[in-house]
Amino acid sequence: MAIKEVVKHPAKILTQKCDEVTEINEEIIQLLDDLYDTMVEYDGVGIAAPQINVPLRVAIVEMGEDRAILEMINPTVLAVDGKEVDIEGCLSFPNLFGEVERPTYVKIEACDREGRVYEVEAVGFDARAILHEIDHLDGVLFDSKLIRVVTEEELESMYLEEEE
């Protein structure tokens, strides 16, 4: 277990383009495990390496109904389609939530921890989470894409409505 401190905005490392991983070694495996432990501890659905102060192109997201962990090393976006506005948050912005427009579909290519190249497609919130994390690797933060800030009161009333 290695829960890391999450780097909060503003911080230079969050706005820099991260470096490609050139070799998948013990350090990268440890980084993936640290990202997972940190994401779970702080209740995120995704996290990128710069958020734990490592400027490398590595990120993870929870995906699908079973919330499986997608590990992305050097991800690239192959295709996007559609447009949808939905609410996002970010572990680096503890009290900021708001509406962001993103594609509804994404196809990416990335490496897994065994060094295998894979392709994966995602839609809806999974696509949103993947694109949010890949943005982090390019130093792009969701506050730059916010079209409307959503207050905590609004969020709470939305969740209450969903539960009813």
Ligand code: CO
């Ligand atoms: Co984020």
